[in-house]
Amino acid sequence: MLKVLFVCTGNICRSPTAEGVFRALVEREGLADRIGVDSAGTHAYHAGEAPDRRSAEAARRRGVELDHLRARQVVKADFDTFDLILAMDRGHHAKLLGSCPPPRRDAVALFLSFAPQLGVQDVPDPYYGGHDGFERVLDMIEAGSIGLLDHIRATRL
Numbered sequence: 001m002l003k004v005l006f007v008c009t010g011n012i013c014r015s016p017t018a019e020g021v022f023r024a025l026v027e028r029e030g031l032a033d034r035i036g037v038d039s040a041g042t043h044a045y046h047a048g049e050a051p052d053r054r055s056a057e058a059a060r061r062r063g064v065e066l067d068h069l070r071a072r073q074v075v076k077a078d079f080d081t082f083d084l085i086l087a088m089d090r091g092h093h094a095k096l097l098g099s100c101p102p103p104r105r106d107a108v109a110l111f112l113s114f115a116p117q118l119g120v121q122d123v124p125d126p127y128y129g130g131h132d133g134f135e136r137v138l139d140m141i142e143a144g145s146i147g148l149l150d151h152i153r154a155t156r157l
Contacts, residue, residue, distance in 0.1 A: 051069055
């Protein structure tokens with residue numbers, strides 16, 4: 001099974017949204033037995049907490065449930081467990097590379113590298129903004145998820 005980990009700062013907005021959206025896509029495509037999905041944060045600020053209610057509500061409006069997810073911090077074992085470790089922004093990417101054993105650095109990438117048509121590298125943090133920010137993040141994550149699944153199908157399955 002190919003395992004994908006999405007990473008943001010506290011694992012309550014961007015990365016659980018990516019986990020939920022990508023998992024729903026994988027399930028719709030009948031690939032849940034071949035692709036595993038999880039998310040984590042670079043920091044333990046919210047460990048054990050559910051996703052931000054605004055993220056969960058925005059995702060729910062698009063048919064994706066996040067309420068069962070709980071925040072956790074990236075741990076060293078994740079670098080061995082996951083085939084792809086996808087950072088939501090360049091800060092997360094740098095932090096992950098700083099913790100990653102050198103032989104596993106090729107597993108770490110920017111999530112939006114799978115959506116080059118967006119013309120941006122970072123999924124912005126919607127935490128301090130309004131409703132529109134959560135919708136924008138969902139749009140970006142949906143685009144990245146489609147590109148990621150296309151990449152996985154072309155190179156890994």
